[in-house]
Amino acid sequence: MELVQELLGSTNTCLTFDPIDKILYLRKFIINNNDPEDNLGGAYATKKLPRGKAFEKMSINSAEMKFVKTMVSQHSDFEDIDIKSFSHKLEQALDGLIARYMTWLDGAEERREQERKEAEEERELELEMIASEGESALEEAEHPIKWIADTINWFTAGERMNILYSWLTYCSQIILDNPISVIGIGEASSGKSHILETAQELLPQESVLRMKSATMAATYAMAETDPYYFDKKIVYIGDMGGASDHEEAEAFKNLIKELQTDGEVKRVKMVKGEDGEQSPKWFELYGYPCLTYTNVPGHDSDGQELSRSVLLTPRTDNDEAFSVLEHLYGMLSGPTYENIQYFRNRIPVIRNMVIALRQRMQHTEIVNPYHQFINNFLKSSKFFNVIIVNIMVY
Numbered sequence: 001m002e003l004v005q006e007l008l009g010s011t012n013t014c015l016t017f018d019p020i021d022k023i024l025y026l027r028k029f030i031i032n033n034n035d036p037e038d039n040l041g042g043a044y045a046t047k048k049l050p051r052g053k054a055f056e057k058m059s060i061n062s063a064e065m066k067f068v069k070t071m072v073s074q075h076s077d078f079e080d081i082d083i084k085s086f087s088h089k090l091e092q093a094l095d096g097l098i099a100r101y102m103t104w105l106d107g108a109e110e111r112r113e114q115e116r117k118e119a120e121e122e123r124e125l126e127l128e129m130i131a132s133e134g135e136s137a138l139e140e141a142e143h144p145i146k147w148i149a150d151t152i153n154w155f156t157a158g159e160r161m162n163i164l165y166s167w168l169t170y171c172s173q174i175i176l177d178n179p180i181s182v183i184g185i186g187e188a189s190s191g192k193s194h195i196l197e198t199a200q201e202l203l204p205q206e207s208v209l210r211m212k213s214a215t216m217a218a219t220y221a222m223a224e225t226d227p228y229y230f231d232k233k234i235v236y237i238g239d240m241g242g243a244s245d246h247e248e249a250e251a252f253k254n255l256i257k258e259l260q261t262d263g264e265v266k267r268v269k270m271v272k273g274e275d276g277e278q279s280p281k282w283f284e285l286y287g288y289p290c291l292t293y294t295n296v297p298g299h300d301s302d303g304q305e306l307s308r309s310v311l312l313t314p315r316t317d318n319d320e321a322f323s324v325l326e327h328l329y330g331m332l333s334g335p336t337y338e339n340i341q342y343f344r345n346r347i348p349v350i351r352n353m354v355i356a357l358r359q360r361m362q363h364t365e366i367v368n369p370y371h372q373f374i375n376n377f378l379k380s381s382k383f384f385n386v387i388i389v390n391i392m393v394y
Contacts, residue, residue: 004104006097008089013044015068015093019104022049026068028077044078045071056098060091127355134356137349148202148350154343155198159191162312166199169310170234170292174207175357176366177232179260179290181309185297191314192294193239200236200292202350209233209289216251220269223283230259231287240295256291257305263288 005016005027016025026045045068049055058064069087072078078086141147148167152160172178182199184192200208209230211218222229235256240249258265264286271281291309 004097004100006093006100008086008093011089015090015097017055017097017101019055019101019108022053022055023047024049024055024064024068026072044068044075055101058094058098060087060094065090065094127359130352131356131359133349134352134354135360137353138356144353148353151343151346151350152198152202154340155201156194158315158317159195159198162195162314163199165310165312166196166292167202170199170203170207170290171354171357173232173234173290174203174354175361177288179288179308181257181260181291181305183292183309183311184294184314185311186294186314187296190316192312195312195314196236196292196294200234202347202354203234204351204355207232207234208236210236210238211252215248216255216267219252219255219285220267220283223267223285227284228287230256230285230289233287233289235289235291237291237293240293253291253293255285256289257308259285259287260289260291260308261304 003016003018005014007014012028014027016027017023018025024045024047025043027043047064047067049064069083069090072081072086073083138144145164149160149164152163152167156163166182166184169180169182172180182196184196186192200210237249237253237256240253255265255267264284267283268280269283270278273279
């Protein structure tokens with residue numbers, strides 16, 4: 001917690017301002033930032049500034065300072081104090097505190113930039129360690145995909161392949177920056193959400209945005225805060241089959257679809273200005289997310305959406321497998337439970353594998369021979385050569 005402080009004369013009381021949370025304190029003893037264990041005493045008065053109020057414009061007659069003086073007059077520690085003299089010290093302390101706060105503001109941007117760089121360097125170092133662990137796991141597993149599929153068997157009931165398909169599709173976004181949507185189609189309680197959520201659990205969690213109550217209002221706020229909020233993310237919006245929130249979810253879904261295709265979206269919204277008048281304001285989002293959700297059979301999805309998506313349907317013949325798994329999970333002790341825990345401990349390992357592959361692919365160029373293969377195939381075909389010649393003549 002960053003604090004700006006000013007002592008009241010030669011007393012053991014100081015006026016303190018928290019510039020981050022905008023809270024004004026009158027404290028007994030000065031906070032020792034070098035030794036938090038030495039933070040003796042407490043606060044006589046605590047007052048949070050109203051939103052939008054500038055601390056540097058505060059005066060001794062402001063509501064917050066009047067509150068401080070009232071709290072002081074009611075405190076037993078100040079029974080013998082000369083209130084008039086104390087008010088003068090308080091006013092001097094406020095002037096000094098504002099001056100310190102202005103100095104703090106001058107260096108705040110530089111400190112934030114330094115903190116951002118340090119956090120970025122720390123994150124890069126952490127990613128290198130995680131990627132190294134993932135590389136080791138990939139080398140140790142003779143067949144990584146089979147190893148992951150065997151792990152999935154312990155999380156689900158007969159849906160190993162659907163979960164694996166979902167996971168591989170999500171990995172296209174994380175590892176290759178190639179967003180492909182995943183849509184689970186099935187009746188209520190058929191297990192479609194379980195498939196998608198289990199696959200998501202095996203991914204680095206910073207790559208997954210779970211927005212089951214996504215609203216356009218929240219989207220506008222995100223666009224204003226960070227236009228790249230959705231970039232390279234897997235955006236999970238839950239079930240699209242409900243009637244009550246379908247319209248709102250549909251609007252959000254269409255926005256993410258547009259972003260996935262074009263890399264940018266713009267929306268205009270009427271916003272009330274300082275003069276109270278409504279005026280249009282543009283909100284912009286950038287990046288390439290992929291979308292994932294569940295829906296009921298028969299939903300009318302447009303062709304553009306389907307061309308960028310993988311559709312999965314839960315099995316309907318896995319009642320027996322489900323009963324076996326439920327029985328296994330019911331055994332809370334012994335070797336079976338230990339096996340379940342053992343396989344659940346593989347989840348962070350799988351996540352590390354994904355991160356390792358992402359790091360590896362950042363320095364790998366993919367050469368796709370498919371187009372050249374097709375060209376060579378067409379060249380040897382008299383039929384296609386005739387068509388090509390006709391097109392060229394036309």
